[in-house]
Amino acid sequence: MIEALDTAPRGDDAALLMARFSGIPSRNVARWALEPAPAAAGQARRLIRGVLERWQLGHLAPLAELLASELVGNSVRFASRPIGLRLLYTDTLTCEIHDDCHTLPVPRTTHELSDKGRGLSIVSALSHRWGTNRTDTGKIVWFELEPGLPAGTDRARATERAQGRTP
Secondary structure (H helix, E strand, C coil): CHHHHCCCCCCCCCCCCCCCCCCCCHHHEEEEEECCCCCHHHHHHHHHHHHHHHCCCHHHHHHHHHHHHHHHHHHHHHCCCCEEEEEEECCCEEEEEEECCCCCCCCCCHHHCCCCCCHHHHHHHHCCEEEEEEECCEEEEEEEECCCCCCCCHHHHHHHHHCCCCC
16 A cells, blocks of 8 residues: 555655544533633533533542633633533543633643642643643643542542642
8 A cells, every 4th residue: 555655665664554433422422602701610510510420420520520610710711702611421531621712721830820820730630631722713621531530549539639628
């Protein structure tokens, strides 16, 4: 196949990767539009809790609610149009927050943190992975959680500390 695509002689190795993706079942995707207002974070928490209970992932609800409300709170500060919230359940739980601000968030260093700016540090510390993507209309900030974490893990205790429930 490689010879058919390129007739020039090559001295290096080449690899061809092929994958088939049949998509995520619609029952494993939830999406909403939130107005960029202070109440959006609370609304996001309620929506996430309901869907995770329906997906039998209620054990992830406190952590997912905390992380999503941090990201929604950031979007509320900068968005001028509705904020998109999307949950995807595959081998991980992915939460995406879409807004119309093109500026990507930047994690702050410890000495830069004050009363504001800790959201990404919390997301980074408590999620499996997180990141940002630019879109033609703004950006997406996302995080992933591993559905199989038992309730007694260090991450669960870290969530309780972040929420002020343990010393």
